[in-house]
Amino acid sequence: MTLVHDIAMDPRNPDFELQHGFDGSEIPGLESELLSTGEPRFVICFDYGTTYSGVAWSMTTPDGQTSSEVRIIDNWQGEISEKVQSQFTFSPAIPRWGNIKHADYVIRLSKLKFQPSKRLAALKELREATQDIRQVEARSRSDAHVQYPLHLAKSAPEIVMTYLTEVARNARRQIELDHTDNPRRLEEYPIDLVITHPAEWTYGACNQIFRAVNDAFTLAFYDYLDFESMGNIRLVSEPEACAQWTMKGAREEGIDRLQIGQCFTVVDAGGGTVDLVSYRVDQASPTFKFSKFTSVCGRKCGASYIDSNFLNVFLPRRLGQENFERVTKYDLSESGQYGQGSNVSLNKNLQELLRRFLPIKHNFKGPGDQPERLALSGNMQLPNDPARGIIDGQLLITSDDLVEMYKSSVKGTIGLIWDQHNQVMREGSQVKALLLSGGFSGSEYLYREIDKVARQSGFTVTRAKNMWSAAVRGGVLTGLGVGCEQPAPSIACPYNIGIVMAEPWRDYKHHESLKYTDTFAREARAENMINWLVDKGDLILPHEDVKVSRSIGRRFTRNSGKSGQLKVIILGHADKKDRPTHVPASGFGPGNQAFLRYDMDTLPAGVQPATTRGRNGAYDWLEMDLDLCVNQRSAELELVMGRVVDASGQMVVSGYRLSSHRVDFPSSGAES
Template sequence: MDNDVKVPSVISYSPCSEADEQQFGSSLSPEAVAMINTKLELDVQDTRLDELDLILQVLEGVKDLKFDNVKRAQGLPGYTWKAPQKIVADYLEKAFVHFKRATDYLAGIKNRIPVDVIITVPVQWSYRAKNSTFKAIREAGFNESAFPRLERYVMVTEPEAAALYTARYLKEMEDEDLRVKDCFILCDAGGGTVDVVAYKVKETSPGLELQQMTIPTGKKCGASFVDQTFRNWLYDQIGEDNYNELDPRSDSERISAHATEGGQMRLLMQAFDPHKKAFKGSSADMHIPLPEPLDTLNIPGIVEDGELLVTNDDMRSFFGECIDEVIELIQGQIAQVDKKNNRVKTIFLIGGFSESEYLQEELAYSLRLRKIRLRRPSTSWSAVVRGAVLYGMESTNRTDQTRMIPCPRNYGLVMNHSYSQRTHGAQEVVRNEFTNQAMVRSQFDWFLMKGDLLLPNDSRTIEKNVVCYFHENAPKVCTLRLYEYLDDDLPEQYENAQEGYTSGQACRRSFTYRQCILRTAAESRDRALLL
């Protein structure tokens, strides 16, 4: 892989070609199926349709039952069944390998000096997404094994990191006139999310100090959604059959939860990208070459000899919804500042989407009556990562930083579960005396896993449904034990976990419990208690 200032956030599990591509970033084989926009999927993960997609890919891999097809696929499909967290971890692991190789000459220093890992996240990022991001980073290699003196993980939002760098860069490198009490808005328009927050200049000497003025807001309306709107438009223009020639795994042809991109569609999107960035409201209609096998396609008024006609109005429609949402985010931040009797002086636009000249035009037009300047620093594409470094360097002086701590143990309950032949196999089956339902005894239900993200300043509620049955005259009291387990090999059944040591004691596997008592509000009749 060549040295690039920015590595695309894509990875492929397809076999490489004879060129021995690394199958991540920009080093992809021509026919690779790339996983795209996986970061956004960290905040979803609500479906298991990817398992069905794996079955379809296996069937495709043995098409016609020809052994050559099976051998070429090396027993695996080019598509993955992995969850988004694992895909992100695999991508980061490849990046970590390059980082480690590039810093091998510093091995002695890395083993002696304290290390902090600064993790940036979008504003509207759920606990689930933060947890998946954190675990993927640790799994990829950014952990105590690689950094023996790793002291802490620190989380900062992307616009906060970007604002720290952007304001300092403009003041020191471009002589921006930042004065005490000046207010500005930082709009981080990236590929997936757009995050916006307002700051006030608190001090300019001896160092620049910023005060957050508003509640940060964000939406999933970045540049990748312009791309998706273009693909949807293309599907309507050239028809399903032609579209599937470019993208056999399009939404109409696949049922996977993952966003993917095949080789021919990747070529088309690479041709579309410079047009997207350079487009202005006054731009003329444009022609984009379609890759094989559509390079000779003709559709009157749409495609001529493989050249796709995209009009000015078409391009405007690709941007429309995203730009409207960005403007809405900025207007919301301006309103928050106004309510505090302050005035926004400047809006700094950073991130990959900020390269769009049409976005810049539309934002400037929306601000014309307010006399607010729109500025895009020359280093806007890297403001987040540069700001994260500054944030880490100054972390000892910050009292409000958010530390990320891996949970040291697993925690769970032991309960009887409804029997499933697929899940429980040959385990002994018993009958519930109240319902006669087939059950298996003493199954662990782990709800907090070792390595899960703990945020010291935040509380989190984990809800579990527990059904308790009582006889008519029995006390309506249910006792549950909360178990903690230190090792990584989580047991599924209580009896198997207890082999060789005494219940309730700190054992050779650090398997202990705490007792919880649940009581009902009514004690007059048989009932099931749902807690």
């Protein structure tokens, strides 16, 4: 039999927040656990979401006790809410971030750009960006005062960092207001950061959000930060953070009645991704203890995909392409704003259509619901067309229409639940409870569809209060190590590390002073260019090395000595945007460079350069591989020759090591 807790929606939460159920702040035992956290420090968690973002914090006092429970930042530019919209604009609007009221366009869904795009999608984005630039250039020829829209020149990580800087400044103000007796309390203790991320993110995506949050925090809290106050930075997956907060309240919902060996699954259904993880009960009494049982899994099927289906699929089909373009077109010529480049942006009309659609989306309970009507007023009004559902300036939206819009998100979520269920079964256990968290879990339609799965499989389904902010609240608990093992800290790479190489000459890229002619290939090249391999500020995880490889080629005349060196540049004083692209005329000091040397005379007989022919005759071609391995203690570079890799990319022959160099990092202050 399936136990379902019927919990109403909270109208204050625009993304399906729940009104009734368990609340971690009221849980017996939560405060006593927080009181045992040890050393004094602040813990601040940033939960950057696809559609909404949140910040929460807690503080321990000099005797190791907390002065308060987990606190949520809930004042966003005068609006009271547990989260703030993840959107930004460069247009002249106030405010330019968060809950933007009046803007020519808004940039949203930037988080979805952090994962690498498929080739076709990337080519489509490039084509659209090129078209946007052409449009701006065409107008600039007729109007000398036209300004290039900033969003066309900004990448998603740059926009997110700008947005998160405002979020961090707002969080700082609220924390200071909570300590009116001592507004400078933040400078008394180290500040730990906790950063949440989706379950199945690549290193590259985690690195981008790590850099964005870390840079934003540094800008917003700059005058509080010195070597002693720089705390630890910890990364935690969103479903695992949700689990920590959810399980605090789940005890009141009977989860602690599960038997030893049985499992429960936590579902974090957010705006962009839905992530799941399952836990096994290790001890039922006197204290309820559990441990992670399955791998975390996730998929891009969150609530924002319902919005995308409405804007990009339903409206064009229902209205017809001509009517759709008429309704959604907004003249940006007055503001000089064109297109979206590689970002997802909505003009004023699209913003208004989405704003009117959201209540319809949130109120949908399933097939059989009464049809809804969406106003097509103002400059979006269309003539009556009953066949298309356009009557008296309103567009009819049926329950079948909404089922279709929800389809990919609901199907994806249920597919993930079955994946976890089967994974647990293969390991010889059973899922007996499902805990829903995240804003999308407040959808009554999604809830009912999950309930059908639960009834088939015999497990309970629970959703509860504060689930919209479960990840950010749980992130604070994780950072404190309350009820869980504290994750090992991550660090920011302290150096830019690169190698000096020659590149094919490009007029638009290289300075004339760097130009020379390659006598072997008779082509123009740029010398002394720096190929940066690792950037200062890059994420270095505690138990996973950063590995980078580059192929290095050298040409020699047949009769010359075949020895030389590869110059390595190590810079700690310059950030990514300020570092040089080539070796300056004055060069670098000995502390900023190292050399990897090679000498063909020392190679074994089976490892020798290849002979090839160029425009000036035969020459010897020396092909080497440079490997860089970065961990939290050091960076190690190794120059290798004779490596053999098969078609699948697997190394067949490791090769002969020519030379190596190690760069030791200064103490990061992170725990070992």
